[in-house]
Amino acid sequence: DGLGLLFALGLASNLLLYVYLLPYAVPTYPSLMSSAFTTLLIAGVVLFSWSARRTTLVGVLICAGFALVGAKLGQQGLPMAPFVSTLCWVAIGAALAVACARVLGRFRTGLIQRQDELAALSTRLISVQEEQLRRLSRELHDELGQSLTAVSSYLWLLERKLPPDLGELRTRAGEARHLVAKTLGEMRELSQLLRPPGLDLYGLAGSLEAHLEAFRGRHQIATKYTAEGLPERLPEEIETAVYRIIQEALTNVARHAHAKRVWVGLTARGDELRLEVRDDGVGLPADNGASRPSGIGLIGIRERVRALGGTVSLSSGPGGGACLRASVPMPREGGGAPTASGANS
Ligand SMILES: Nc1ncnc2c1ncn2[C@@H]1O[C@H](COP(=O)(O)OP(=O)(O)O)[C@@H](O)[C@H]1O
Ligand SMILES: [Mg+2]
Known part of the structure:
Protein backbone atom coordinates (compact mmCIF):
# COMPACT_ATOMS: atom_id res chain seq x y z
CA ASP A 1 0.00 0.00 0.00
CA ALA A 119 -0.29 -24.32 5.24
CA ALA A 120 1.98 -27.39 5.25
CA LEU A 121 3.05 -26.63 8.82
CA SER A 122 -0.51 -26.28 10.05
CA THR A 123 -1.52 -29.54 8.36
CA ARG A 124 1.45 -31.26 10.03
CA LEU A 125 0.57 -29.67 13.39
CA ILE A 126 -3.00 -30.93 13.13
CA SER A 127 -1.85 -34.48 12.45
CA VAL A 128 0.76 -34.37 15.24
CA GLN A 129 -1.84 -33.01 17.65
CA GLU A 130 -4.29 -35.73 16.62
CA GLU A 131 -1.62 -38.40 17.17
CA GLN A 132 -0.74 -36.98 20.61
CA LEU A 133 -4.40 -36.85 21.63
CA ARG A 134 -4.80 -40.45 20.52
CA ARG A 135 -1.78 -41.50 22.60
CA LEU A 136 -2.93 -39.53 25.62
CA SER A 137 -6.41 -40.98 25.34
CA ARG A 138 -5.01 -44.51 25.12
CA GLU A 139 -2.69 -43.96 28.10
CA LEU A 140 -5.56 -42.52 30.12
CA HIS A 141 -7.87 -45.34 29.24
CA ASP A 142 -5.45 -48.25 29.44
CA GLU A 143 -2.84 -47.35 32.04
CA LEU A 144 -4.64 -45.04 34.45
CA GLY A 145 -7.97 -46.77 33.92
CA GLN A 146 -6.56 -50.16 34.82
CA SER A 147 -4.69 -48.87 37.86
CA LEU A 148 -7.81 -47.14 39.15
CA THR A 149 -9.88 -50.26 38.57
CA ALA A 150 -7.31 -52.22 40.61
CA VAL A 151 -7.42 -49.60 43.40
CA SER A 152 -11.21 -49.87 43.40
CA SER A 153 -11.02 -53.67 43.76
CA TYR A 154 -8.52 -53.39 46.65
CA LEU A 155 -10.76 -50.88 48.39
CA TRP A 156 -13.73 -53.15 47.94
CA LEU A 157 -11.71 -56.02 49.43
CA LEU A 158 -10.62 -53.81 52.31
CA GLU A 159 -14.20 -52.74 52.92
CA ARG A 160 -15.34 -56.32 53.13
CA LYS A 161 -12.42 -57.70 55.12
CA LEU A 162 -12.20 -55.00 57.76
CA PRO A 163 -13.38 -56.25 61.15
CA PRO A 164 -16.80 -54.88 62.20
CA ASP A 165 -15.32 -52.92 65.11
CA LEU A 166 -13.43 -50.71 62.58
CA GLY A 167 -16.69 -49.27 61.23
CA GLU A 168 -15.26 -45.80 60.76
CA LEU A 169 -12.42 -47.10 58.58
CA ARG A 170 -14.89 -49.21 56.63
CA THR A 171 -16.99 -46.15 55.81
CA ARG A 172 -13.89 -44.29 54.67
CA ALA A 173 -12.91 -47.21 52.41
CA GLY A 174 -16.41 -47.19 50.92
CA GLU A 175 -16.22 -43.45 50.29
CA ALA A 176 -12.78 -43.84 48.71
CA ARG A 177 -14.18 -46.55 46.43
CA HIS A 178 -17.02 -44.30 45.30
CA LEU A 179 -14.56 -41.51 44.64
CA VAL A 180 -12.42 -43.84 42.57
CA ALA A 181 -15.49 -44.96 40.60
CA LYS A 182 -16.44 -41.32 39.95
CA THR A 183 -12.91 -40.45 38.86
CA LEU A 184 -12.89 -43.49 36.58
CA GLY A 185 -16.11 -42.30 34.94
CA GLU A 186 -14.77 -38.78 34.43
CA MET A 187 -11.53 -40.13 33.08
CA ARG A 188 -13.38 -42.32 30.56
CA GLU A 189 -15.34 -39.29 29.43
CA LEU A 190 -12.15 -37.27 29.06
CA SER A 191 -10.51 -40.08 27.15
CA GLN A 192 -13.52 -40.22 24.82
CA LEU A 193 -13.34 -36.47 24.25
CA LEU A 194 -9.63 -36.66 23.47
CA ARG A 195 -10.02 -39.43 20.93
CA PRO A 196 -13.31 -41.24 20.56
CA PRO A 197 -12.39 -44.93 20.25
CA GLY A 198 -15.51 -45.37 18.13
CA LEU A 199 -13.97 -43.24 15.39
CA ASP A 200 -11.29 -45.85 14.74
CA LEU A 201 -13.60 -48.79 15.30
CA TYR A 202 -16.99 -47.81 13.95
CA GLY A 203 -16.40 -44.80 11.75
CA LEU A 204 -17.92 -41.36 11.59
CA ALA A 205 -21.66 -42.00 11.77
CA GLY A 206 -21.48 -44.22 14.88
CA SER A 207 -19.11 -41.90 16.73
CA LEU A 208 -21.19 -38.85 15.90
CA GLU A 209 -24.35 -40.46 17.17
CA ALA A 210 -22.60 -41.38 20.42
CA HIS A 211 -21.21 -37.86 20.74
CA LEU A 212 -24.60 -36.28 20.08
CA GLU A 213 -26.19 -38.47 22.69
CA ALA A 214 -23.61 -37.43 25.28
CA PHE A 215 -24.06 -33.79 24.17
CA ARG A 216 -27.84 -33.99 24.65
CA GLY A 217 -27.40 -35.42 28.11
CA ARG A 218 -24.76 -32.90 29.15
CA HIS A 219 -26.33 -29.68 27.85
CA GLN A 220 -30.07 -30.36 27.62
CA ILE A 221 -30.11 -29.29 23.97
CA ALA A 222 -32.22 -31.39 21.60
CA THR A 223 -30.26 -32.76 18.65
CA LYS A 224 -31.29 -33.97 15.24
CA TYR A 225 -28.82 -35.84 13.12
CA THR A 226 -29.27 -36.79 9.49
CA ALA A 227 -26.85 -38.58 7.21
CA GLU A 228 -27.45 -38.99 3.52
CA GLY A 229 -25.46 -41.23 1.19
CA LEU A 230 -22.60 -41.44 3.68
CA PRO A 231 -20.20 -44.32 2.88
CA GLU A 232 -19.60 -46.73 5.75
CA ARG A 233 -15.98 -45.67 6.04
CA LEU A 234 -14.16 -42.62 4.77
CA PRO A 235 -10.41 -41.93 4.71
CA GLU A 236 -9.14 -41.47 8.26
CA GLU A 237 -8.19 -37.81 7.83
CA ILE A 238 -11.68 -36.93 6.58
CA GLU A 239 -13.40 -38.82 9.40
CA THR A 240 -11.20 -37.20 12.02
CA ALA A 241 -11.55 -33.70 10.55
CA VAL A 242 -15.34 -33.91 10.16
CA TYR A 243 -15.71 -35.31 13.67
CA ARG A 244 -13.52 -32.56 15.16
CA ILE A 245 -15.31 -29.83 13.21
CA ILE A 246 -18.72 -31.00 14.43
CA GLN A 247 -17.34 -31.43 17.95
CA GLU A 248 -16.11 -27.80 17.98
CA ALA A 249 -19.30 -26.49 16.35
CA LEU A 250 -21.38 -28.24 19.02
CA THR A 251 -19.12 -26.89 21.77
CA ASN A 252 -19.76 -23.41 20.36
CA VAL A 253 -23.50 -24.03 20.32
CA ALA A 254 -23.37 -25.07 23.99
CA ARG A 255 -21.07 -22.17 24.90
CA HIS A 256 -22.41 -19.22 22.91
CA ALA A 257 -25.77 -19.94 21.27
CA HIS A 258 -28.22 -20.42 24.19
CA ALA A 259 -30.01 -22.78 21.82
CA LYS A 260 -32.79 -25.27 22.43
CA ARG A 261 -32.18 -27.36 19.35
CA VAL A 262 -29.29 -28.17 17.08
CA TRP A 263 -29.35 -29.86 13.68
CA VAL A 264 -26.36 -31.79 12.39
CA GLY A 265 -26.44 -32.97 8.80
CA LEU A 266 -23.99 -34.90 6.66
CA THR A 267 -24.61 -35.31 2.95
CA ALA A 268 -22.33 -37.21 0.58
CA ARG A 269 -23.05 -36.56 -3.07
CA GLY A 270 -20.70 -37.47 -5.90
CA ASP A 271 -17.22 -36.62 -4.71
CA GLU A 272 -18.31 -34.03 -2.17
CA LEU A 273 -19.10 -34.35 1.50
CA ARG A 274 -21.18 -31.55 3.00
CA LEU A 275 -21.71 -30.94 6.66
CA GLU A 276 -24.01 -28.52 8.38
CA VAL A 277 -24.42 -27.63 12.05
CA ARG A 278 -27.36 -25.28 12.63
CA ASP A 279 -28.87 -24.04 15.87
CA ASP A 280 -31.86 -21.95 16.96
CA GLY A 281 -29.88 -19.80 19.37
CA VAL A 282 -29.02 -16.11 19.54
CA GLY A 283 -27.03 -16.13 16.30
CA LEU A 284 -23.62 -14.69 15.59
CA PRO A 285 -22.57 -11.36 17.05
CA ALA A 286 -23.29 -8.49 14.62
CA ASP A 287 -19.59 -8.10 13.80
CA ASN A 288 -19.03 -11.88 13.64
CA GLY A 289 -17.07 -11.64 16.90
CA ALA A 290 -14.41 -9.35 15.41
CA SER A 291 -14.61 -6.86 18.32
CA ARG A 292 -13.72 -9.41 21.00
CA PRO A 293 -10.69 -11.61 21.14
CA SER A 294 -11.97 -14.86 19.75
CA GLY A 295 -10.81 -18.35 20.55
CA ILE A 296 -9.10 -20.62 18.12
CA GLY A 297 -12.09 -22.89 17.54
CA LEU A 298 -13.16 -21.35 14.23
CA ILE A 299 -9.55 -20.97 13.12
CA GLY A 300 -9.05 -24.69 13.78
CA ILE A 301 -12.19 -25.49 11.78
CA ARG A 302 -10.96 -23.38 8.84
CA GLU A 303 -7.51 -24.97 8.99
CA ARG A 304 -8.92 -28.51 8.97
CA VAL A 305 -11.19 -27.74 6.02
CA ARG A 306 -8.39 -26.01 4.15
CA ALA A 307 -6.06 -28.97 4.73
CA LEU A 308 -8.66 -31.17 3.00
CA GLY A 309 -9.08 -28.68 0.14
CA GLY A 310 -12.65 -27.74 1.05
CA THR A 311 -14.64 -24.61 1.83
CA VAL A 312 -16.35 -23.43 5.00
CA SER A 313 -18.77 -20.68 5.95
CA LEU A 314 -20.39 -19.51 9.16
CA SER A 315 -23.51 -17.41 8.91
CA SER A 316 -26.60 -16.48 10.83
CA GLY A 317 -29.43 -18.82 9.91
CA PRO A 318 -32.67 -17.60 8.26
CA GLY A 319 -34.72 -17.87 11.46
CA GLY A 320 -31.99 -16.68 13.83
CA GLY A 321 -29.31 -18.95 15.21
CA ALA A 322 -25.98 -19.76 13.62
CA CYS A 323 -25.23 -22.11 10.77
CA LEU A 324 -21.86 -23.63 10.00
CA ARG A 325 -21.52 -25.18 6.55
CA ALA A 326 -18.50 -26.97 5.19
CA SER A 327 -17.83 -28.95 2.09
CA VAL A 328 -14.84 -31.21 1.56
CA PRO A 329 -13.84 -33.30 -1.45
CA MET A 330 -14.20 -37.01 -0.94
CA PRO A 331 -12.69 -39.88 -2.94
CA ARG A 332 -15.35 -41.73 -4.93
CA GLU A 333 -13.97 -45.22 -4.46
CA GLY A 334 -12.39 -46.79 -1.39
CA GLY A 335 -15.39 -46.41 0.92
CA GLY A 336 -17.92 -49.10 1.63
CA ALA A 337 -21.49 -49.16 0.42
CA PRO A 338 -23.49 -46.04 1.24
CA THR A 339 -25.68 -46.32 4.29
CA ALA A 340 -29.37 -45.54 4.11
CA SER A 341 -30.52 -42.16 5.39
CA GLY A 342 -30.50 -42.19 9.14
CA ALA A 343 -31.98 -39.85 11.69
CA ASN A 344 -32.40 -39.51 15.39
CA SER A 345 -33.57 -36.83 17.73
N1 LIG B 1 -23.28 -21.27 17.36
C1 LIG B 1 -22.89 -20.01 17.67
N2 LIG B 1 -23.80 -19.11 18.12
C2 LIG B 1 -23.42 -17.85 18.44
N3 LIG B 1 -22.16 -17.38 18.34
C3 LIG B 1 -21.20 -18.23 17.91
C4 LIG B 1 -21.51 -19.58 17.54
N4 LIG B 1 -20.37 -20.18 17.13
C5 LIG B 1 -19.39 -19.24 17.23
N5 LIG B 1 -19.89 -18.08 17.69
C6 LIG B 1 -19.15 -16.82 17.90
O1 LIG B 1 -17.88 -16.94 17.26
C7 LIG B 1 -16.83 -16.65 18.18
C8 LIG B 1 -15.59 -17.47 17.86
O2 LIG B 1 -15.75 -18.83 18.15
P1 LIG B 1 -14.47 -19.73 18.46
O3 LIG B 1 -13.43 -19.42 17.45
O4 LIG B 1 -14.92 -21.15 18.55
O5 LIG B 1 -13.95 -19.18 19.85
P2 LIG B 1 -14.48 -19.44 21.33
O6 LIG B 1 -15.51 -20.52 21.26
O7 LIG B 1 -13.28 -19.86 22.10
O8 LIG B 1 -15.02 -18.10 21.78
C9 LIG B 1 -17.42 -16.95 19.52
O9 LIG B 1 -16.79 -16.21 20.53
C10 LIG B 1 -18.87 -16.55 19.37
O10 LIG B 1 -19.03 -15.18 19.58
MG1 LIG C 1 -15.21 -22.38 20.30
Whole structure:
Protein backbone atom coordinates (compact mmCIF):
# COMPACT_ATOMS: atom_id res chain seq x y z
CA ASP A 1 0.00 0.00 0.00
CA GLY A 2 2.84 2.36 0.93
CA LEU A 3 4.52 1.65 -2.37
CA GLY A 4 1.29 2.35 -4.29
CA LEU A 5 0.85 5.64 -2.43
CA LEU A 6 4.44 6.61 -3.23
CA PHE A 7 3.84 5.94 -6.92
CA ALA A 8 0.63 7.89 -6.88
CA LEU A 9 2.33 10.87 -5.16
CA GLY A 10 5.26 10.71 -7.57
CA LEU A 11 3.01 10.66 -10.58
CA ALA A 12 0.79 13.45 -9.24
CA SER A 13 3.82 15.70 -8.67
CA ASN A 14 5.06 14.70 -12.12
CA LEU A 15 1.77 15.77 -13.64
CA LEU A 16 1.75 19.04 -11.67
CA LEU A 17 5.25 19.76 -12.93
CA TYR A 18 4.06 19.24 -16.49
CA VAL A 19 1.09 21.52 -15.95
CA TYR A 20 3.43 24.14 -14.46
CA LEU A 21 5.81 23.80 -17.41
CA LEU A 22 2.94 23.80 -19.90
CA PRO A 23 3.44 27.35 -21.18
CA TYR A 24 7.15 26.71 -21.84
CA ALA A 25 6.90 23.28 -23.48
CA VAL A 26 6.69 23.25 -27.27
CA PRO A 27 4.76 21.19 -28.10
CA THR A 28 3.29 20.04 -24.73
CA TYR A 29 1.46 17.08 -26.16
CA PRO A 30 4.35 14.56 -25.95
CA SER A 31 5.24 15.31 -22.31
CA LEU A 32 1.65 14.83 -21.16
CA MET A 33 1.40 11.63 -23.16
CA SER A 34 4.60 10.29 -21.62
CA SER A 35 3.23 10.95 -18.14
CA ALA A 36 -0.04 9.19 -19.00
CA PHE A 37 1.79 6.17 -20.42
CA THR A 38 4.07 5.86 -17.40
CA THR A 39 0.99 6.03 -15.14
CA LEU A 40 -0.67 3.34 -17.21
CA LEU A 41 2.36 1.05 -16.96
CA ILE A 42 2.86 1.47 -13.23
CA ALA A 43 -0.88 1.10 -12.57
CA GLY A 44 -0.75 -2.17 -14.54
CA VAL A 45 2.12 -3.39 -12.36
CA VAL A 46 0.71 -2.29 -9.00
CA LEU A 47 -3.02 -2.81 -9.47
CA PHE A 48 -3.17 -5.72 -11.89
CA SER A 49 0.03 -7.57 -10.94
CA TRP A 50 1.51 -7.40 -14.43
CA SER A 51 4.58 -9.58 -14.79
CA ALA A 52 7.97 -8.08 -15.75
CA ARG A 53 7.62 -9.69 -19.18
CA ARG A 54 4.22 -8.18 -19.87
CA THR A 55 5.36 -4.78 -18.58
CA THR A 56 8.42 -4.93 -20.87
CA LEU A 57 6.23 -5.83 -23.83
CA VAL A 58 3.73 -3.03 -23.19
CA GLY A 59 6.59 -0.59 -22.48
CA VAL A 60 8.35 -1.45 -25.75
CA LEU A 61 5.07 -1.11 -27.65
CA ILE A 62 4.44 2.31 -26.10
CA CYS A 63 8.00 3.49 -26.92
CA ALA A 64 7.69 2.19 -30.48
CA GLY A 65 4.31 3.92 -30.93
CA PHE A 66 5.74 7.10 -29.49
CA ALA A 67 8.75 6.97 -31.84
CA LEU A 68 6.48 6.23 -34.82
CA VAL A 69 4.23 9.21 -34.09
CA GLY A 70 7.34 11.36 -33.54
CA ALA A 71 8.81 10.32 -36.88
CA LYS A 72 5.53 11.08 -38.61
CA LEU A 73 5.33 14.54 -37.01
CA GLY A 74 9.02 15.12 -37.86
CA GLN A 75 8.19 14.52 -41.54
CA GLN A 76 5.59 17.27 -41.26
CA GLY A 77 8.32 19.69 -40.20
CA LEU A 78 7.57 19.96 -36.47
CA PRO A 79 10.56 20.48 -34.10
CA MET A 80 11.91 17.07 -33.00
CA ALA A 81 13.99 17.96 -29.92
CA PRO A 82 11.12 17.91 -27.33
CA PHE A 83 9.83 14.70 -28.82
CA VAL A 84 13.16 12.91 -28.56
CA SER A 85 13.74 13.99 -24.94
CA THR A 86 10.20 12.89 -23.99
CA LEU A 87 10.77 9.56 -25.70
CA CYS A 88 13.79 9.13 -23.42
CA TRP A 89 11.57 9.84 -20.41
CA VAL A 90 9.00 7.31 -21.60
CA ALA A 91 11.77 4.74 -21.95
CA ILE A 92 13.05 5.52 -18.44
CA GLY A 93 9.47 5.28 -17.09
CA ALA A 94 9.01 1.92 -18.80
CA ALA A 95 12.33 0.66 -17.39
CA LEU A 96 11.25 1.77 -13.90
CA ALA A 97 7.92 0.01 -14.29
CA VAL A 98 9.73 -3.19 -15.34
CA ALA A 99 12.00 -2.92 -12.29
CA CYS A 100 8.92 -2.47 -10.07
CA ALA A 101 7.26 -5.47 -11.70
CA ARG A 102 10.37 -7.53 -10.95
CA VAL A 103 10.56 -6.47 -7.29
CA LEU A 104 6.82 -6.95 -6.72
CA GLY A 105 6.92 -10.28 -8.53
CA ARG A 106 9.69 -11.44 -6.21
CA PHE A 107 7.70 -10.28 -3.16
CA ARG A 108 4.64 -12.09 -4.42
CA THR A 109 6.51 -15.34 -5.07
CA GLY A 110 8.05 -15.14 -1.59
CA LEU A 111 4.65 -14.54 -0.06
CA ILE A 112 3.07 -17.48 -1.87
CA GLN A 113 5.96 -19.68 -0.78
CA ARG A 114 5.54 -18.61 2.88
CA GLN A 115 1.82 -19.22 2.61
CA ASP A 116 2.40 -22.73 1.27
CA GLU A 117 4.93 -23.42 4.02
CA LEU A 118 2.50 -22.19 6.68
CA ALA A 119 -0.29 -24.32 5.24
CA ALA A 120 1.98 -27.39 5.25
CA LEU A 121 3.05 -26.63 8.82
CA SER A 122 -0.51 -26.28 10.05
CA THR A 123 -1.52 -29.54 8.36
CA ARG A 124 1.45 -31.26 10.03
CA LEU A 125 0.57 -29.67 13.39
CA ILE A 126 -3.00 -30.93 13.13
CA SER A 127 -1.85 -34.48 12.45
CA VAL A 128 0.76 -34.37 15.24
CA GLN A 129 -1.84 -33.01 17.65
CA GLU A 130 -4.29 -35.73 16.62
CA GLU A 131 -1.62 -38.40 17.17
CA GLN A 132 -0.74 -36.98 20.61
CA LEU A 133 -4.40 -36.85 21.63
CA ARG A 134 -4.80 -40.45 20.52
CA ARG A 135 -1.78 -41.50 22.60
CA LEU A 136 -2.93 -39.53 25.62
CA SER A 137 -6.41 -40.98 25.34
CA ARG A 138 -5.01 -44.51 25.12
CA GLU A 139 -2.69 -43.96 28.10
CA LEU A 140 -5.56 -42.52 30.12
CA HIS A 141 -7.87 -45.34 29.24
CA ASP A 142 -5.45 -48.25 29.44
CA GLU A 143 -2.84 -47.35 32.04
CA LEU A 144 -4.64 -45.04 34.45
CA GLY A 145 -7.97 -46.77 33.92
CA GLN A 146 -6.56 -50.16 34.82
CA SER A 147 -4.69 -48.87 37.86
CA LEU A 148 -7.81 -47.14 39.15
CA THR A 149 -9.88 -50.26 38.57
CA ALA A 150 -7.31 -52.22 40.61
CA VAL A 151 -7.42 -49.60 43.40
CA SER A 152 -11.21 -49.87 43.40
CA SER A 153 -11.02 -53.67 43.76
CA TYR A 154 -8.52 -53.39 46.65
CA LEU A 155 -10.76 -50.88 48.39
CA TRP A 156 -13.73 -53.15 47.94
CA LEU A 157 -11.71 -56.02 49.43
CA LEU A 158 -10.62 -53.81 52.31
CA GLU A 159 -14.20 -52.74 52.92
CA ARG A 160 -15.34 -56.32 53.13
CA LYS A 161 -12.42 -57.70 55.12
CA LEU A 162 -12.20 -55.00 57.76
CA PRO A 163 -13.38 -56.25 61.15
CA PRO A 164 -16.80 -54.88 62.20
CA ASP A 165 -15.32 -52.92 65.11
CA LEU A 166 -13.43 -50.71 62.58
CA GLY A 167 -16.69 -49.27 61.23
CA GLU A 168 -15.26 -45.80 60.76
CA LEU A 169 -12.42 -47.10 58.58
CA ARG A 170 -14.89 -49.21 56.63
CA THR A 171 -16.99 -46.15 55.81
CA ARG A 172 -13.89 -44.29 54.67
CA ALA A 173 -12.91 -47.21 52.41
CA GLY A 174 -16.41 -47.19 50.92
CA GLU A 175 -16.22 -43.45 50.29
CA ALA A 176 -12.78 -43.84 48.71
CA ARG A 177 -14.18 -46.55 46.43
CA HIS A 178 -17.02 -44.30 45.30
CA LEU A 179 -14.56 -41.51 44.64
CA VAL A 180 -12.42 -43.84 42.57
CA ALA A 181 -15.49 -44.96 40.60
CA LYS A 182 -16.44 -41.32 39.95
CA THR A 183 -12.91 -40.45 38.86
CA LEU A 184 -12.89 -43.49 36.58
CA GLY A 185 -16.11 -42.30 34.94
CA GLU A 186 -14.77 -38.78 34.43
CA MET A 187 -11.53 -40.13 33.08
CA ARG A 188 -13.38 -42.32 30.56
CA GLU A 189 -15.34 -39.29 29.43
CA LEU A 190 -12.15 -37.27 29.06
CA SER A 191 -10.51 -40.08 27.15
CA GLN A 192 -13.52 -40.22 24.82
CA LEU A 193 -13.34 -36.47 24.25
CA LEU A 194 -9.63 -36.66 23.47
CA ARG A 195 -10.02 -39.43 20.93
CA PRO A 196 -13.31 -41.24 20.56
CA PRO A 197 -12.39 -44.93 20.25
CA GLY A 198 -15.51 -45.37 18.13
CA LEU A 199 -13.97 -43.24 15.39
CA ASP A 200 -11.29 -45.85 14.74
CA LEU A 201 -13.60 -48.79 15.30
CA TYR A 202 -16.99 -47.81 13.95
CA GLY A 203 -16.40 -44.80 11.75
CA LEU A 204 -17.92 -41.36 11.59
CA ALA A 205 -21.66 -42.00 11.77
CA GLY A 206 -21.48 -44.22 14.88
CA SER A 207 -19.11 -41.90 16.73
CA LEU A 208 -21.19 -38.85 15.90
CA GLU A 209 -24.35 -40.46 17.17
CA ALA A 210 -22.60 -41.38 20.42
CA HIS A 211 -21.21 -37.86 20.74
CA LEU A 212 -24.60 -36.28 20.08
CA GLU A 213 -26.19 -38.47 22.69
CA ALA A 214 -23.61 -37.43 25.28
CA PHE A 215 -24.06 -33.79 24.17
CA ARG A 216 -27.84 -33.99 24.65
CA GLY A 217 -27.40 -35.42 28.11
CA ARG A 218 -24.76 -32.90 29.15
CA HIS A 219 -26.33 -29.68 27.85
CA GLN A 220 -30.07 -30.36 27.62
CA ILE A 221 -30.11 -29.29 23.97
CA ALA A 222 -32.22 -31.39 21.60
CA THR A 223 -30.26 -32.76 18.65
CA LYS A 224 -31.29 -33.97 15.24
CA TYR A 225 -28.82 -35.84 13.12
CA THR A 226 -29.27 -36.79 9.49
CA ALA A 227 -26.85 -38.58 7.21
CA GLU A 228 -27.45 -38.99 3.52
CA GLY A 229 -25.46 -41.23 1.19
CA LEU A 230 -22.60 -41.44 3.68
CA PRO A 231 -20.20 -44.32 2.88
CA GLU A 232 -19.60 -46.73 5.75
CA ARG A 233 -15.98 -45.67 6.04
CA LEU A 234 -14.16 -42.62 4.77
CA PRO A 235 -10.41 -41.93 4.71
CA GLU A 236 -9.14 -41.47 8.26
CA GLU A 237 -8.19 -37.81 7.83
CA ILE A 238 -11.68 -36.93 6.58
CA GLU A 239 -13.40 -38.82 9.40
CA THR A 240 -11.20 -37.20 12.02
CA ALA A 241 -11.55 -33.70 10.55
CA VAL A 242 -15.34 -33.91 10.16
CA TYR A 243 -15.71 -35.31 13.67
CA ARG A 244 -13.52 -32.56 15.16
CA ILE A 245 -15.31 -29.83 13.21
CA ILE A 246 -18.72 -31.00 14.43
CA GLN A 247 -17.34 -31.43 17.95
CA GLU A 248 -16.11 -27.80 17.98
CA ALA A 249 -19.30 -26.49 16.35
CA LEU A 250 -21.38 -28.24 19.02
CA THR A 251 -19.12 -26.89 21.77
CA ASN A 252 -19.76 -23.41 20.36
CA VAL A 253 -23.50 -24.03 20.32
CA ALA A 254 -23.37 -25.07 23.99
CA ARG A 255 -21.07 -22.17 24.90
CA HIS A 256 -22.41 -19.22 22.91
CA ALA A 257 -25.77 -19.94 21.27
CA HIS A 258 -28.22 -20.42 24.19
CA ALA A 259 -30.01 -22.78 21.82
CA LYS A 260 -32.79 -25.27 22.43
CA ARG A 261 -32.18 -27.36 19.35
CA VAL A 262 -29.29 -28.17 17.08
CA TRP A 263 -29.35 -29.86 13.68
CA VAL A 264 -26.36 -31.79 12.39
CA GLY A 265 -26.44 -32.97 8.80
CA LEU A 266 -23.99 -34.90 6.66
CA THR A 267 -24.61 -35.31 2.95
CA ALA A 268 -22.33 -37.21 0.58
CA ARG A 269 -23.05 -36.56 -3.07
CA GLY A 270 -20.70 -37.47 -5.90
CA ASP A 271 -17.22 -36.62 -4.71
CA GLU A 272 -18.31 -34.03 -2.17
CA LEU A 273 -19.10 -34.35 1.50
CA ARG A 274 -21.18 -31.55 3.00
CA LEU A 275 -21.71 -30.94 6.66
CA GLU A 276 -24.01 -28.52 8.38
CA VAL A 277 -24.42 -27.63 12.05
CA ARG A 278 -27.36 -25.28 12.63
CA ASP A 279 -28.87 -24.04 15.87
CA ASP A 280 -31.86 -21.95 16.96
CA GLY A 281 -29.88 -19.80 19.37
CA VAL A 282 -29.02 -16.11 19.54
CA GLY A 283 -27.03 -16.13 16.30
CA LEU A 284 -23.62 -14.69 15.59
CA PRO A 285 -22.57 -11.36 17.05
CA ALA A 286 -23.29 -8.49 14.62
CA ASP A 287 -19.59 -8.10 13.80
CA ASN A 288 -19.03 -11.88 13.64
CA GLY A 289 -17.07 -11.64 16.90
CA ALA A 290 -14.41 -9.35 15.41
CA SER A 291 -14.61 -6.86 18.32
CA ARG A 292 -13.72 -9.41 21.00
CA PRO A 293 -10.69 -11.61 21.14
CA SER A 294 -11.97 -14.86 19.75
CA GLY A 295 -10.81 -18.35 20.55
CA ILE A 296 -9.10 -20.62 18.12
CA GLY A 297 -12.09 -22.89 17.54
CA LEU A 298 -13.16 -21.35 14.23
CA ILE A 299 -9.55 -20.97 13.12
CA GLY A 300 -9.05 -24.69 13.78
CA ILE A 301 -12.19 -25.49 11.78
CA ARG A 302 -10.96 -23.38 8.84
CA GLU A 303 -7.51 -24.97 8.99
CA ARG A 304 -8.92 -28.51 8.97
CA VAL A 305 -11.19 -27.74 6.02
CA ARG A 306 -8.39 -26.01 4.15
CA ALA A 307 -6.06 -28.97 4.73
CA LEU A 308 -8.66 -31.17 3.00
CA GLY A 309 -9.08 -28.68 0.14
CA GLY A 310 -12.65 -27.74 1.05
CA THR A 311 -14.64 -24.61 1.83
CA VAL A 312 -16.35 -23.43 5.00
CA SER A 313 -18.77 -20.68 5.95
CA LEU A 314 -20.39 -19.51 9.16
CA SER A 315 -23.51 -17.41 8.91
CA SER A 316 -26.60 -16.48 10.83
CA GLY A 317 -29.43 -18.82 9.91
CA PRO A 318 -32.67 -17.60 8.26
CA GLY A 319 -34.72 -17.87 11.46
CA GLY A 320 -31.99 -16.68 13.83
CA GLY A 321 -29.31 -18.95 15.21
CA ALA A 322 -25.98 -19.76 13.62
CA CYS A 323 -25.23 -22.11 10.77
CA LEU A 324 -21.86 -23.63 10.00
CA ARG A 325 -21.52 -25.18 6.55
CA ALA A 326 -18.50 -26.97 5.19
CA SER A 327 -17.83 -28.95 2.09
CA VAL A 328 -14.84 -31.21 1.56
CA PRO A 329 -13.84 -33.30 -1.45
CA MET A 330 -14.20 -37.01 -0.94
CA PRO A 331 -12.69 -39.88 -2.94
CA ARG A 332 -15.35 -41.73 -4.93
CA GLU A 333 -13.97 -45.22 -4.46
CA GLY A 334 -12.39 -46.79 -1.39
CA GLY A 335 -15.39 -46.41 0.92
CA GLY A 336 -17.92 -49.10 1.63
CA ALA A 337 -21.49 -49.16 0.42
CA PRO A 338 -23.49 -46.04 1.24
CA THR A 339 -25.68 -46.32 4.29
CA ALA A 340 -29.37 -45.54 4.11
CA SER A 341 -30.52 -42.16 5.39
CA GLY A 342 -30.50 -42.19 9.14
CA ALA A 343 -31.98 -39.85 11.69
CA ASN A 344 -32.40 -39.51 15.39
CA SER A 345 -33.57 -36.83 17.73
N1 LIG B 1 -23.28 -21.27 17.36
C1 LIG B 1 -22.89 -20.01 17.67
N2 LIG B 1 -23.80 -19.11 18.12
C2 LIG B 1 -23.42 -17.85 18.44
N3 LIG B 1 -22.16 -17.38 18.34
C3 LIG B 1 -21.20 -18.23 17.91
C4 LIG B 1 -21.51 -19.58 17.54
N4 LIG B 1 -20.37 -20.18 17.13
C5 LIG B 1 -19.39 -19.24 17.23
N5 LIG B 1 -19.89 -18.08 17.69
C6 LIG B 1 -19.15 -16.82 17.90
O1 LIG B 1 -17.88 -16.94 17.26
C7 LIG B 1 -16.83 -16.65 18.18
C8 LIG B 1 -15.59 -17.47 17.86
O2 LIG B 1 -15.75 -18.83 18.15
P1 LIG B 1 -14.47 -19.73 18.46
O3 LIG B 1 -13.43 -19.42 17.45
O4 LIG B 1 -14.92 -21.15 18.55
O5 LIG B 1 -13.95 -19.18 19.85
P2 LIG B 1 -14.48 -19.44 21.33
O6 LIG B 1 -15.51 -20.52 21.26
O7 LIG B 1 -13.28 -19.86 22.10
O8 LIG B 1 -15.02 -18.10 21.78
C9 LIG B 1 -17.42 -16.95 19.52
O9 LIG B 1 -16.79 -16.21 20.53
C10 LIG B 1 -18.87 -16.55 19.37
O10 LIG B 1 -19.03 -15.18 19.58
MG1 LIG C 1 -15.21 -22.38 20.30
